[in-house]
Amino acid sequence: MGRPPCCDKVGIKKGPWTPEEDIILVSYIQEHGPGNWRSVPTNTGLSRCSKSCRLRWTNYLRPGIKRGNFTPHEEGMIIHLQALLGNKWAAIASYLPQRTDNDIKNYWNTHLKKKLKKFQEASLDNPNQVQSSNSTSHHHQYLSNKSFSDRSLDISNNHASSLKLTQSSSSTTYASSTENISRLLEGWMRTSPNPPPLIKYDHNNNNNNNNFDHHKITTTSKYITDHGRDLVSHEEFDSILSFENLNNNNNAAAWDKSTCDSMPEKCCASSSSSHHNKNNHNHNININIKNNINCGGAPPLSFLEKWLLDENVGHVEEMMELSDPMF
DNA sequence: AAACCATACAACCGCCTCTAC
DNA sequence: GGTAGAGGCGGTTGTATGGTT
Numbered sequence: 514m515g516r517p518p519c520c521d522k523v524g525i526k527k528g529p530w531t532p533e534e535d536i537i538l539v540s541y542i543q544e545h546g547p548g549n550w551r552s553v554p555t556n557t558g559l560s561r562c563s564k565s566c567r568l569r570w571t572n573y574l575r576p577g578i579k580r581g582n583f584t585p586h587e588e589g590m591i592i593h594l595q596a597l598l599g600n601k602w603a604a605i606a607s608y609l610p611q612r613t614d615n616d617i618k619n620y621w622n623t624h625l626k627k628k629l630k631k632f633q634e635a636s637l638d639n640p641n642q643v644q645s646s647n648s649t650s651h652h653h654q655y656l657s658n659k660s661f662s663d664r665s666l667d668i669s670n671n672h673a674s675s676l677k678l679t680q681s682s683s684s685t686t687y688a689s690s691t692e693n694i695s696r697l698l699e700g701w702m703r704t705s706p707n708p709p710p711l712i713k714y715d716h717n718n719n720n721n722n723n724n725f726d727h728h729k730i731t732t733t734s735k736y737i738t739d740h741g742r743d744l745v746s747h748e749e750f751d752s753i754l755s756f757e758n759l760n761n762n763n764n765a766a767a768w769d770k771s772t773c774d775s776m777p778e779k780c781c782a783s784s785s786s787s788h789h790n791k792n793n794h795n796h797n798i799n800i801n802i803k804n805n806i807n808c809g810g811a812p813p814l815s816f817l818e819k820w821l822l823d824e825n826v827g828h829v830e831e832m833m834e835l836s837d838p839m840f
Numbered sequence: 841a842a843a844c845c846a847t848a849c850a851a852c853c854g855c856c857t858c859t860a861c
Numbered sequence: 862g863g864t865a866g867a868g869g870c871g872g873t874t875g876t877a878t879g880g881t882t
Binding site for chain 2: 564
């Protein structure tokens with residue numbers, strides 16, 4: 514006999530969430546905090562399964578989520594971390610605090626995978642051109658050395674630097690009353706002792722096709738204090754999130770809070786002994802990365818590389834090959 | 841203008857791990 | 862130690878949207 518479903522399928526609504534449902538969910542979480550998802554549908558009256566509520570919150574409604582275009586910096590990080598970790602989207606998302614694993618996964622599947630493939634073909638056709646582009650790589654700022662796998666790192670750098678982003682503005686069309694959700698979130702920001710960056714529902718974006726019922730959600734380019742003042746620009750925040758900065762100060766605090774709220778197992782779960790898993794060592798890498806993040810900020814990649822080399826000598830190349838055949 | 845195709849992304853599904861009992 | 866439930870994760874699908882013919 515198979516395992517019963519997580520929730521009774523009868524009467525459970527599926528498909529896109531409506532703004533009204535979002536408001537109900539946000540209101541509830543604002544009051545009770547994230548967690549205990551099983552009780553959320555019951556207590557809110559939402560005809561959604563608990564998993565759906567959790568996913569809606571973590572992937573869409575949670576404050577601090579950045580939506581829209583991925584910066585070249587983020588793209589480079591994803592490429593590099595994917596090469597390093599494989600399809601461990603949650604672990605990769607740990608290094609991109611404003612992005613969800615789902616977002617990263619989607620972006621990888623729809624953009625980066627294709628681009629890498631194209632690049633691979635191009636590099637096979639003309640390796641000299643690839644070599645020259647490496648020297649100007651923007652992503653060298655955080656790809657600090659080549660101690661790990663020259664081959665894979667070079668490929669990652671080259672991909673990231675040579676790929677010109679042509680993505681269109683990818684803000685998400687959303688029906689109705691987003692401003693209400695925005696207010697709710699802002700209210701939460703005010704009451705939260707250590708609020709993460711705010712998602713702003715942009716009602717004044719440049720898309721003239723918008724009407725009242727079809728706002729587009731965009732990530733605010735400014736991060737707003739509880740007094741409504743601009744705190745730090747998007748670019749500045751992007752810079753703050755660089756590995757060097759994460760390693761040197763506590764800028765990740767806001768992220769830690771929001772992350773821990775929604776993913777409590779990540780907080781100080783240092784008991785590696787509890788992870789006697791039967792899986793591959795990628796899992797262990799994942800655990801250690803998480804522990805590093807939550808118990809003192811994200812380490813720079815060079816640290817990871819060092820760790821990998823120290824702890825997994827002889828497995829690195831194997832892992833790289835497993836993570837993606839092209840590497 | 842309509843049909844068709846490609847793309848992007850939100851959401852679902854199934855499996856896994858962890859934890860409480 | 863075994864079991865069941867809750868939550869997390871990664872793969873996949875469904876659908877809206879935009880572009881092309």
